[in-house]
Amino acid sequence: MKTKTIECKNLKKWEKTLASCIRCGYCFEHCPISKYTRWESDTPRAKIIMAHGLVSGSLEPSDYIAEKLFSCFFCKRCETACSSGVSLTDIFIDARKDLIEAGFNITGTTTLTRPDCVLCLACVRECPHEARLLVDNKIITDPVICQACGRCVEVCPTGAALNGLDFGTSKQALQHETMEYLQKSKKSKAIVFACNWSYFPDLQSSIQVAADNKTYKIIVNMCGNRLEKETLIEAFLNNASGVLVACCPDGDCEHNGNEKAKSNVQYVKNLLQSINMDPETIHLVQIEHGDKSGFQMEIDTFMEKISGNK
């Protein structure tokens, strides 16, 4: 099954690791991208299979493959879940390097810059990963190291910094999901925004049709950086009984998304107070990575509190 190969200078060193992935698929339930598209081709396991295909020469490199390998939010939940201890994101990064060397120029989840950028360099200063660079009088993103946290998009004063593929985590997509849920429910319900590091305690891949008497919905916003004030306000405009925002503990967020979440939650709290609404109906919790039961407890406490407030 040999076809054309790329020179896998960087991937080559992972050959043994790629073989030792036992393909158990334990990573499926953790990946926000494959959970969004619901295709096996978007799972971390599929990325490993593609990397193996490239190294072994069984797969010809293509834009399609590159787009998949350039799409990752680096939450690393796949690595934590991996039954064989494979360093998945390091492999993805090396695959990106090889694909770039082979001439592929693909966006994936990498952030973009519109031509009307005024070169204020706010994004360059702000990027926690040093992925935003000023090159030849243009701002570019290094696609190998960009983790798609959206910090640059947040700080850009002109809206010239844009998210790449967002897999349901753009402002529009989050607002749409929020509205759809709230407008469908007859009773007022709550929204729980969870960053993907929080290991949200809910069904991972299935839907419960009957007897779904839950009074809230968990929506994954990837990182606090992606949660705009407007999204939070939109929930209240659609009669939400409350909004709980979960993000990482202080110092744990690699992209300072928790700081942004905190300030936005405070903003909405003040706003609610200023219009005589209960500020306690929006609340922020900081969840240790992987603390599923702690998260559930926070949800239960919040739900009890807002139902008592009524």
Add this chain to the structure above:
Amino acid sequence: MKKSDLEKLKSIVGENNVKSDPADLYIYGSDSSVHNALPWVIVRPENTEHVQKIVKFANKNKIPIIPRGGGSGMCGQTVPIHGGITLDMKLMNRILEINMPDVYCRVEPGVVDDDLNMALKPHGVFFPPTPASSRIATIGGEIGNNASGVRSVKYGATRDAVLGMKVVMANGDLVDFGAHTRVEASGYQMHKLIVGSEGTLGIVVEATLKFVPIPEFRCLGIANFDSIKDAGEAVGEIMASGANPSMLELVDSIAIKAVNKTMDLGLAEVDAALLYEADGMVVEAVDYEINKMQKICKKHNGKDLKASYDPDERAKIFMGRKKLFPALSKYDEALSSTSLADDMAVPYSKMADMAEKIHAVAKKNNIVMTAYGHCGSGCMHTKILMDTNRKDQWASAKKAITEIYEYVRSVNGTTSAEHGIGLSKAESFKIEKANSLDTLKAIKKALDPNNILNPGKMMQAPEDWVTATDLRYSVNS
């Protein structure tokens, strides 16, 4: 696949539910086994009507169709050896009903086992077959393989938990098998036949499953043994004594070494260890079972016995078993852990011999093999650790597997305990079932005359699994 066929499939399920990029075909061409073969297209049905239309189309055009859940099968069950349509069932993922008064639930086949158990938990009940892969295994896949797990020794395998199902047959007809009742003597019990049929007889579109109460008390214990023979004999006596463990697991010295080497668990480096669990609603009853099992372990020279009800302690005791897979993967930098001769069952009295046989065969063939498993159910697992780049290691693995299975059959064991046959275990399966193969073939022919449903598997699979498909590893000559 013809362009017009592709268009037809798109017209049934919509453009977004069809994929045929070479990368997609490559990804869906493998599972957790050693095999790789490409489908022609991947199609995702969203409902029963989609499944019926796809199957009718495939049947008319004699196109192979391979249902696929999580793709975590270890024997190549979902590897499309003759190409065709891979039917990704994961979008049919709704838990339709949890019926407490009648003690059953109805689910679509793409529901993941862990999710079902999470939905059942608030009702105080659980679906017990639960394989180790429960975070990815779908109910459809568990039915396909008749999956079971650590607690099957007490609660049974998937076949025991299935009351009924809706199935799309090879001609596209939708039929109901089984019932929503606990017992049924009305005819052939076709739902039980579909369980374990590896997608070769029909496509399950809904399953009715029973569940059981979550026990109030669980106690897990461990016993170390200086000889695996002693541990095996203890298993035999525990099961013959009428004890009712909710788990009885064996791990051998290689498994213990692997865990110690890769994790700082400080397990005693003994020849074998047994993990035993009892559960129930009354603590005295659980104590009774644990004491009974410990007494038997002691009689067979078991040492370092301890047992605990505390969830943290239990997690600690179970950690070695739980972390076995990553440990085996990292056992030796040069070796990969392959899913070969991965599961078999032997009578209890042969458990000890079986484990010893595995070690002897591995040594003789210059590969590393480990023995572990749900031995309370008679189930033994192994993994072959080898340098997958080396062709000679594949030849050694093949020889070793043949020898292992010759032994299994010689003691009236069976080729698969829970992972199924697929491609990798066809050789032994065909020998084991030699005098019933014609019956099996007749059933397949009657239900799927055009041989479109997962063709080339089980009795139809080539004997030589090494050359049956490409191997998913890079093998140098």
